[in-house]
Amino acid sequence: xxxxxxxxxxxxxxxxxxxxxxxxxxxxxxxxxxxxxxxxxxxxxxxxxxxxxxxxxxxxxxxxxxxxxxxxxxxxxxxxxxxxxxxxxxxxxxxxxxxxxxxxxx
Numbered sequence: 001x002x003x004x005x006x007x008x009x010x011x012x013x014x015x016x017x018x019x020x021x022x023x024x025x026x027x028x029x030x031x032x033x034x035x036x037x038x039x040x041x042x043x044x045x046x047x048x049x050x051x052x053x054x055x056x057x058x059x060x061x062x063x064x065x066x067x068x069x070x071x072x073x074x075x076x077x078x079x080x081x082x083x084x085x086x087x088x089x090x091x092x093x094x095x096x097x098x099x100x101x102x103x104x105x106x
Contacts, residue, residue: 002093004049008086012079016052018072018093024062032099033057039094047084049093051076
């Protein structure tokens with residue numbers, strides 16, 4: 001299952017780290033990009049995974065029939081934001097996978 005962790009490095013910088021499991025069922029190599037999205041919008045909700053989109057899209061490559069966990073890390077300037085996570089984590093992260101003009105929401 002996908003999961004993310006967040007922790008403040010200093011007053012301005014939030015470090016975010018996510019582990020995303022992928023499996024390629026095809027015999028062919030695949031390449032796609034990953035971005036994060038909020039499945040449900042709740043007013044005044046704290047920003048977490050979508051903060052990682054500052055440095056998105058993230059490229060992922062899988063060989064034929066390969067299974068691997070992809071680690072995405074980013075340091076995010078939160079000095080101009082009001083409502084963000086300072087320390088914590090989440091499971092079951094919502095992502096968009098994009099390849100060849102198509103998008104899949106997971």
